[in-house]
Amino acid sequence: MNYLITGGYGFVGSYLANKLINEKSNRVYVIDNLSNKNQNFVSKKVKKIYGNVSDFTFLEKIVTKKKIDYIYHLSATINESVFKEDVYNDIFTSIISTVNFLEIIKKHKIKKFIFISSIAVYGKAKKEKFDENSVTKPEFSYGISKKCAEDYVEYYSKKFKLNCSVIRVGNIYGPFQPKIGEVGVINIFIKNALKNKLIKIFGKGNQSRDFIFIDDVVNFLIKCKSIKSNIYNLVSGNSIKIISLAKLIKKITKTQSNIKFFKERLEEVGNFRASSTLAKKNKLKISFNIEKGIKKTVQFYEKNKQFL
Ligand SMILES: NC(=O)c1ccc[n+]([C@@H]2O[C@H](COP(=O)([O-])OP(=O)(O)OC[C@H]3O[C@@H](n4cnc5c(N)ncnc54)[C@H](O)[C@@H]3O)[C@@H](O)[C@H]2O)c1
Numbered sequence: 001m002n003y004l005i006t007g008g009y010g011f012v013g014s015y016l017a018n019k020l021i022n023e024k025s026n027r028v029y030v031i032d033n034l035s036n037k038n039q040n041f042v043s044k045k046v047k048k049i050y051g052n053v054s055d056f057t058f059l060e061k062i063v064t065k066k067k068i069d070y071i072y073h074l075s076a077t078i079n080e081s082v083f084k085e086d087v088y089n090d091i092f093t094s095i096i097s098t099v100n101f102l103e104i105i106k107k108h109k110i111k112k113f114i115f116i117s118s119i120a121v122y123g124k125a126k127k128e129k130f131d132e133n134s135v136t137k138p139e140f141s142y143g144i145s146k147k148c149a150e151d152y153v154e155y156y157s158k159k160f161k162l163n164c165s166v167i168r169v170g171n172i173y174g175p176f177q178p179k180i181g182e183v184g185v186i187n188i189f190i191k192n193a194l195k196n197k198l199i200k201i202f203g204k205g206n207q208s209r210d211f212i213f214i215d216d217v218v219n220f221l222i223k224c225k226s227i228k229s230n231i232y233n234l235v236s237g238n239s240i241k242i243i244s245l246a247k248l249i250k251k252i253t254k255t256q257s258n259i260k261f262f263k264e265r266l267e268e269v270g271n272f273r274a275s276s277t278l279a280k281k282n283k284l285k286i287s288f289n290i291e292k293g294i295k296k297t298v299q300f301y302e303k304n305k306q307f308l
Contacts, residue, residue: 001025001111002069003027003068003071004029004030004031004062004068005020005029005031005036005071005072005074006032006047006053006072006073006074007031007053007073007074007075009013010033011038011177012180012217013042013072013075014040015174015176015215016072016218016221017042018041018042020220021043023071028045029046029048029049029068030047031049031059032048032049033052033053035048035077036077036178036287038076038178041176053075053097053137054092054096054097056103057191058278059101059104063101063104063239070110070114071101073097076116076146077090077093079140079141080183082140082243082265083266086141090142090144094131094148095261098115100260102152102162102164103165106162107160111163112165112224113162113165114225115150118168118169119134119235119274120138120142121147121150121212122134122138122152122272123139124134124137130272131177131210132231136300139267143209143294145213145240145268153166157229165224165230166231167220167232169212169217169234170233171185171209172211172212172259173213174292176294176305180275182292186249186294187297189245189246190253190297190298192257194255197257199246199260201259201261201262202268203242203261203264204264205259206241206262206271207242207270207271208242208273209240210235211235211240212234212235215287215288216257218270219285219287220285221234223284226258232276232282233276233279235275236288237274237275237276237286238271238289246259246288249294252294
């Protein structure tokens with residue numbers, strides 16, 4: 001099978017590409033414009049193509065020439081903070097690119113298009129645990145453009161009978177996660193703990209988040225090829241308070257680091273809880289609880305200090 005992964009030099013894209021290329025009969029192509037200048041760890045066997053997903057002609061050429069069967073659309077701009085939002089970039093990287101692909105696969109049928117969205121589409125936390133039927137009310141540009149792209153996926157899928165799925169992923173963590181501003185809190189805490197540096201918490205640390213380990217994410221994304229076209233939440237289903245997370249990381253790393261509290265940030269969304277019931281009915285298996293996932297991440301950085 002021939003796979004195309006956009007944003008394939010990024011955190012999730014690299015894991016996905018490396019896993020798919022393990023199967024001998026697969027050919028894997030990644031597209032990336034290297035806007036996120038992180039150290040990439042994509043296997044040499046993966047074919048890397050430099051380019052921008054907002055360029056229709058470029059994408060159409062790749063999809064047709066490489067005879068792509070499956071597309072995983074992952075490219076995105078992870079904004080460092082609300083104050084550094086690049087709205088136009090979000091529009092091009094999430095919305096225009098998605099419409100590009102939908103127009104292409106309308107013309108040149110492929111087996112499946114999988115759009116990676118985010119739980120950011122739900123907006124501020126409410127009392128309820130968000131499932132796929134919950135009201136979506138994104139707060140910031142990143143979530144707004146993800147939601148708009150999702151709507152186009154749904155629209156095209158129905159109108160032109162395309163095989164597409166939307167995956168709303170929770171906060172992902174694991175070895176190699178790049179630091180983008182304060183995004184990627186688990187990796188930031190672990191790296192600081194292993195260097196005996198301060199662990200910074202914005203607010204009182206009572207806000208909770210759903211964290212899902214990278215291996216669980218990638219395993220489900222691969223299963224997505226053969227499940228019913230739909231919108232799926234991809235979360236662990238178990239939220240944890242940031243203060244509990246910091247304490248757990250302190251315990252696991254046996255660090256000398258202290259925890260210090262700073263002013264709450266504007267982008268805080270409260271006590272976020274979501275469920276993956278639909279994905280669980282469709283082959284999702286959560287193999288890593290938070291403690292197991294953190295231990296695996298810590299062990300990686302202890303053995304590979306150059307990535308600290
Ligand atoms: N990491 C998380 O916690 C998380 C949570 C929910 C959803 N997601 C989604 O998962 C996907 C992957 O996230 P990630 O953590 O791997 O991010 P990442 O920043 O590590 O990777 C994104 C990649 O997209 C590339 N890119 C950006 N704009 C591009 C463009 N116009 N053309 C081509 N390439 C472009 C970047 O260079 C980068 O390599 C994203 O869609 C993100 O929104 C991530």
